[in-house]
Structure formats: structure tokens, C-alpha cells
Amino acid sequence: MGVPSVPRVWREIKYKYNLIGSKCVKCGKACYPPLTVCPYCGGKEVREVKLPERGKVISYTIIRYAPRGFEKLVPYVVALIELVDGTRLISQLTDVEPEEVSIGMEVEAVFRRLREQGNSGIIEYGLKFRPLRR
């Protein structure tokens, strides 16, 4: 995690709270987090793009032994999610019991507290995903 740092969290807020990725002008693929080059074709012209907040679980795991700062949450689910535009990201799932999760499950982004940085550190917020509510 590194030392607790307010600016380190602050400067990523735009991308994390709003799910901003990057899209390659050349090959058209998007990725998250936003890079300044395309990780797929090497294209140097990319632009920031708002990613869709819905997708489906393509793989998942249940974390039973947690790193520092997450111990109180176990067991919790972390999933590899494919958004509806094909972009992939890893996120914690929330508002769901581990045994209810399956491959193919539809999910949507929701704003949540992610972690606290150390005993006196700041509270970090961002997106988790939960089962899609229709």
C-alpha cells in the first residue's frame, strides 16, 4: 500500500469514482485504468472514455485470508468483470453472499468505501460491483 497519502488517492479520484478508462483511436479497444498508450496494439493516440457501469462476472474468487486493511471483510468476493463494451476490470463484489456468485452473473457499479490506509490514515472510496438490480 505504501505510506498513507492524501494526494495519491486524490489524483486518481476522477478515474476511480467515474470509471474513466482510455480508448485507442487506432484499434478501438478500451482499457482500465486509463493508459497513455494502448496496451493491446501499442497505439499512441488514446483518449479518455467513460466506461459502462454494467457488466458480467467472467471469473471470481473468495478471499479467505486478507491483506492488511481488509481482515474484517473476510470472506469476500473479488471478480474479473467484463463490462458491456468488452473492457475488463477486477473489482470487489458487494451486497452479495459468496455462495450466490456465479460466472455470467450480471453486475453493476456502486460507490463504496474501499479501505482505510493504516490506523490514522485516510478512508479510501471507489467503486465495487453488486448484482444487477432491475
Add this chain to the structure above:
Amino acid sequence: MRRVAILGVGLTEVKEHWDKSLRKLFVEAATAALKDAGLDVNQLDAMYVANMSSGYLQGQEHLGSLLSTWLGAKGIPACKIEAACASGGVAFHQAFLAVASGLYDYVLVGGVEKMSDAITSDILTALMMADDQDYIAPTGVTFVGLNALVYRYYMAKYRVRQEDIALMAVHDHEYAANNPYAQFRNRITLDQVLSSPLVADPIHLLESSPIGDGAAALILGPLERSKGEVVVEVAGSSVATDNLSLQLREDITTMYATIKASREAYRMAKVEPKDVDVIEMHDAFTILGVINLEDLGFAEKGKGVELIKEGEIEIGGKVPSNLFGGLKARGHPVGATGLYQLIEVVWQLRGEAGKNQVEGAEIGLAQNVGGVGSTVSVNILRRVK
């Protein structure tokens, strides 16, 4: 480029060394390697230290100067090489380049990791530093968890059963029984593996490499100056990287860095996979063993388990693999692991592998992975006389 030989090897047992510090472990392995090479510490021209987590776990950086001080290698150029779990293989590649270039004659590459001083949550935090701290670590995923994502996806994509993948752990323990340096020398059954606690579903505890301490060192030098009855040459040495995080990969069941590094190493060594007599590959989790066999070119995608089930990774099989226990049973003292693998290959080529000897082995390969396939080193060694 000059031809490069391995002149000496030294290592410590992998275990919870409560009585030994990081520096003591390193000096023990380095001293043994120097003795094996018949060199005095003053003859060394340079030293590379492979380590991942001394900064977080010991609060200690600047290992080059620290360890040259404790080894008594006064004034030597020395630095730490870090590439997560691939630190050892990557540092070896740097040592190879240093000798091959002609700039240095005798180079020590030593890996060390001291993990047992920390509690589990700190170890998990340290290992997770192999992935993106701004975008992946805040999800709470562990390094085991990332591999678990690959595992579940692999089983679904190729319709492979966990009972077959988990055989990798049984295999590792079988061979570690004859390795005096291995962390776990007990044999285990498939039932024991699959009934052990889940760490990050679907990965069970006995499918995961353990936490341990260890150090391993090799001395490299110009081939023309190597003495002795058996000479082991570095025939190919390559490192490749891939997009750091799984979410930036198009297929998470393929490690493109393994494909790239191995093909380059095969080309340098002028060999093909079928020419390789023995391999040590990075099976930090059972699923990685399967994927490594495929990406190194020994099996088609989705068919890696067939090699394991049909006995092809045993002595006498097509690709004898991890004959000293692999990461699961020899252990995985992170920064040192790639160098343990290389020493095990050297033993095979020298004919010093005892009960685990592949008779007449001439060409051996070591593959070391950092992150979830984010950095891969492949080194190919050859017995030249």
C-alpha cells in the same frame, strides 16, 4: 558475446529460519557458492542480489552495499534486482549479461528472502505489491486471489477438472522427499490436497507455495576459464514482460511473457522443447504448473494436465519437471526461488541429483515468473563436457 559458465552454486535449506537474519542467510549461500567455484571473495568482480520484499518486510533497502559488507566483498559493484517473484531469474540474466559482455569475469548472483518474521497479513500485503497498487490492491484481492481468477477461468474455458490440476502438488511433494534443502519433504495425497482449507477459492492451501526463508547463489564466469570434469554453460537467457495486471490481458490463461521469453531462450540455445531433458518451472500454485507446461511449448493449450496425468513430468517422461519439489514443496523464498531452480538444473547436468537424477541430462531449463505472468525469465543451461 563471450560464452558464460556456471562455476559454483551454494544454498541454504528453505524453512522458517528463526535463528538467521536475511544477511546471514545470504552470506551462507554466497560463501558456499564461492567455495564450490574454488574462488576467494576478493576475486569477484560484481554482485547482483535478487530480492523482492526486504523494503517492506525488513525495512531494509540498499542490499547491494549491505550484503557486500557482510560478505566481505569490499568495494565491489553490487545492487539489488527486483522483479517480484521473478527477481532470481532476472538477476541471473543480468549476471549473465555482465560476464557475456566481457566487462566482468567473476560475478556472484545471490537471491534471498526472509519472510517468516512477518505475520500472514503482512506477507499477503508484501506479495500483492507485485501488482498495481493504485488500481488492483484497493479491491482487496490477494496474490493467491489473482491466481484463483485464472484457475477458475481456465477450468471453465478448457473443461479441465480441479482433481487433475491439483496433481501438480502431489508430484512436487513426491520429489521433495529426496531434497535435503526442501521445505516440505513429506508425501501428500490428492485427497489431502483437495480437503485442505481454501485460501482463495478454488485454490486450496496445499495447492499453494508456502511461506519460507532461504538464500541461493551462483557464480558465473567465462566458459574458457571453467575447470573441473563437468562444465555447465548458460546456453540461453531471456526475460520478457507482459501488461502488469490481468485486466489488461486478452487471454488470462496464457502467459505471453513465458511464450516470448522461452522462444527467445530456445533460439539462443539452438534447441527446441523436445531437446530439453529436465525443467524447473514456477508452479507457485498448481494451475501455474499446468499453464507453464503449455506456454513453454510442451503441451497445447488446455492439454497441460494430460502430461501430468500420463506421467510425462516424472523421471523417464517427456518433460521431467520440478524434480526437487517445485515451489510447492521445495518452497518459495520469493527473491531466491529462481536461483534455487537454476541450482537444481545445475545438479542435474552435473549428475549430482542423487535419487532424482535424470540420467545423462544435457540440457535443462528454468522458468521463473513474477506477478501473474507479468515478468518471466527463462534460462537454458547445457552440459558442455
